[in-house]
Amino acid sequence: xSPLQFAWRSLSRQPxxxxxxxxxxxxxxxxxxxxxxxxxxxxxxxxxxxxxTGFDVRVTATEALPGMGPVxxxxxxxxxxxxxxxxxxxxxxxxxxxxxVEARDKKTHELAIIGGETRRRxxxxxxxxxxxGEGAAGRPDxxxxxxxxxxxxxxxxxxxxxxxxxxxxxxxxxxxxxxxFEAAGxxxxxxxxxGFTQAFPAARPDEADLLLVASQPGVxxxxxxxxxxxxxxxxxxxxxxxxxxxLRQAEFSYFRQVSFVLATIASFFxxxxxxxxxxxxxxxxxxxxxxLRALGFSRRRITFDLLAESALLVGGGGLVAVPLGLLxxxxxxxxxxxxxxxxxxxxxxxxxxxxxxxxxxxxVLAALIAAAYPVILAARLPIAATLRRESIS
Amino acid sequence: xxxxxxxxVGKIYPMPAGPVEALRDVSLTVAPGDYVAxxxxxxxxxxxxxxxxxxxxxxxxxxxxxxxxxxxxxxxEERSRIRLRRIGFVFQRFYLLxxxxxxxxxxxxxxxxxxxxxxxRARTRELLEYxxxxxxxxxxxxxxxxxxxxxxxxxxxLANRPGLVLADEPTGELDDETGEQIGDLFDRVNADGxxxxxVTHNAALAARARRRLAMRxxxxxxxxxxxxx
Numbered sequence: 001x002s003p004l005q006f007a008w009r010s011l012s013r014q015p016x017x018x019x020x021x022x023x024x025x026x027x028x029x030x031x032x033x034x035x036x037x038x039x040x041x042x043x044x045x046x047x048x049x050x051x052x053t054g055f056d057v058r059v060t061a062t063e064a065l066p067g068m069g070p071v072x073x074x075x076x077x078x079x080x081x082x083x084x085x086x087x088x089x090x091x092x093x094x095x096x097x098x099x100x101v102e103a104r105d106k107k108t109h110e111l112a113i114i115g116g117e118t119r120r121r122x123x124x125x126x127x128x129x130x131x132x133g134e135g136a137a138g139r140p141d142x143x144x145x146x147x148x149x150x151x152x153x154x155x156x157x158x159x160x161x162x163x164x165x166x167x168x169x170x171x172x173x174x175x176x177x178x179x180x181f182e183a184a185g186x187x188x189x190x191x192x193x194x195g196f197t198q199a200f201p202a203a204r205p206d207e208a209d210l211l212l213v214a215s216q217p218g219v220x221x222x223x224x225x226x227x228x229x230x231x232x233x234x235x236x237x238x239x240x241x242x243x244x245x246x247l248r249q250a251e252f253s254y255f256r257q258v259s260f261v262l263a264t265i266a267s268f269f270x271x272x273x274x275x276x277x278x279x280x281x282x283x284x285x286x287x288x289x290x291x292l293r294a295l296g297f298s299r300r301r302i303t304f305d306l307l308a309e310s311a312l313l314v315g316g317g318g319l320v321a322v323p324l325g326l327l328x329x330x331x332x333x334x335x336x337x338x339x340x341x342x343x344x345x346x347x348x349x350x351x352x353x354x355x356x357x358x359x360x361x362x363x364v365l366a367a368l369i370a371a372a373y374p375v376i377l378a379a380r381l382p383i384a385a386t387l388r389r390e391s392i393s
Numbered sequence: 394x395x396x397x398x399x400x401x402v403g404k405i406y407p408m409p410a411g412p413v414e415a416l417r418d419v420s421l422t423v424a425p426g427d428y429v430a431x432x433x434x435x436x437x438x439x440x441x442x443x444x445x446x447x448x449x450x451x452x453x454x455x456x457x458x459x460x461x462x463x464x465x466x467x468x469x470e471e472r473s474r475i476r477l478r479r480i481g482f483v484f485q486r487f488y489l490l491x492x493x494x495x496x497x498x499x500x501x502x503x504x505x506x507x508x509x510x511x512x513x514r515a516r517t518r519e520l521l522e523y524x525x526x527x528x529x530x531x532x533x534x535x536x537x538x539x540x541x542x543x544x545x546x547x548x549x550x551l552a553n554r555p556g557l558v559l560a561d562e563p564t565g566e567l568d569d570e571t572g573e574q575i576g577d578l579f580d581r582v583n584a585d586g587x588x589x590x591x592v593t594h595n596a597a598l599a600a601r602a603r604r605r606l607a608m609r610x611x612x613x614x615x616x617x618x619x620x621x622x
């Protein structure tokens with residue numbers, strides 16, 4: 001009978017205790033798995049969002065993150081200069097602004113407007129109607145998100161009147177779209193640069209908050225960033241990885257710290273639980289262990305039996321922990337995503353094979369450490385003294 | 394050659410209140426085919442002597458030879474191997490593994506000794522028939538009576554064809570009638586060629602042995618050899 005078979009039979013001897021142990025390991029394992037997903041979830045999710053736009057480089061005027069610092073002046077000339085670089089496939093100037101619209105209930109609501117060019121890549125995803133064009137004279141085209149369309153009862157062909165301009169400017173809705181970074185409940189619209197100037201007459205016409213850049217296929221992001229830095233050392237070019245690194249060190253570090261603390265606590269409880277179960281189990285059968293040793297079972301065999309028992313408890317609980325953790329992550333994710341101003345496509349818990357591998361690694365380590373004390377207890381058991389004590393008791 | 398030979402062995406246990414001398418200058422030779430019973434009051438050192446003879450423990454004085462080889466220089470692993478292959482143990486509390494069937498309890502020690510599966514199966518079947526439990530092979534210890542459990546334990550002790558079987562109060566947990574049946578079984582085991590050393594309070598069981606030893610205060614007091622009938 002192999003140590004694993006022997007361990008299985010030992011556990012099945014007290015099924016309620018084994019089940020309790022498995023459940024405990026599954027619950028703390030699920031928490032551990034969730035914390036591993038949380039530790040990189042925002043970064044991975046944000047990376048996916050950035051990549052979904054189809055642009056792998058962001059160019060701003062200063063080191064501030066896109067949309068958070070001074071604008072790029074001489075935008076048209078800058079765009080022309082960059083478009084000449086052979087390393088770049090596309091350069092798109094983008095503007096951000098917040099206008100006001102009057103809702104059907106006569107209340108005024110904020111409308112986030114993105115100004116750009118006709119869609120080149122993944123600036124948004126068309127859901128209904130037509131994409132952005134230059135529009136009819138006097139009424140530039142506008143694409144709106146579903147929240148705004150639902151609030152205002154808009155459909156392709158509807159007219160949007162901005163309440164923040166005097167006189168009020170009108171836009172024709174060409175289509176309903178989904179913006180990658182739109183937050184839940186946020187009203188968003190996209191217009192051309194010309195339309196943006198009409199929506200915000202005070203804005204300087206030749207400026208851009210951000211330049212979205214796509215590198216040439218096969219050239220690589222780093223080469224594109226290098227080319228921009230050489231051509232325009234006064235500007236700041238960020239690859240997606242560089243943006244993520246800055247977020248990792250600042251905005252997202254809180255979640256990493258929380259996940260690290262909770263993962264450590266979860267690991268500690270898993271260790272404590274399995275160590276306690278095994279130690280209690282060994283203490284209850286000291287006589288049996290001593291008898292097995294007297295019958296000629298080696299210390300190594302007793303050690304393997306206990307390690308196998310620990311592995312079954314931790315492994316069984318750890319396997320259940322994966323689907324349980326995924327389920328728990330969905331619930332926690334839906335709660336956390338209710339935080340205001342977060343892109344609705346951003347997730348806190350993201351499954352990665354790396355998280356699963358780490359989870360399994362932690363469990364193997366936990367099984368070994370948890371078995372250490374009971375193994376020492378059993379392997380160093382004085383056989384004769386234990387048999388004598390057991391027969392007296 | 395003797396199976397086991399103790400020469401002037403002593404055993405001192407270090408205790409918090411001071412060392413306790415459990416055995417003093419005990420010499421004993423167990424020859425192949427012997428049937429030895431050791432009796433004496435509680436705490437006189439019977440079990441300690443049995444543990445020394447079974448290479449479970451080592452003496453603090455004197456020397457011990459098992460099948461001609463000195464036990465003291467052996468490491469724990471080597472003594473484990475000797476216990477597994479050359480010695481069988483029968484305990485007062487049986488110590489059958491409750492999650493295993495009678496069959497599995499007997500087979501386990503053979504498996505640990507590396508016996509091939511086919512040979513194991515044949516040997517287990519043979520032994521359970523031998524102790525009269527062929528029909529109870531699939532029962533767990535909780536489904537067996539005390540006498541049946543001790544029979545399984547005896548089958549387990551014989552599983553690896555040991556040169557020596559040691560039994561520590563094998564009828565201590567049994568009623569007189571069941572104790573008699575276990576005594577009969579030991580007689581048969583010895584008659585079939587297995588050397589037996591039994592520690593017991595049971596006078597009837599001790600009376601079955603050809604050599605009866607009495608112990609008192611860690612010393613062998615009397616040695617009486619009976620002529621085989």
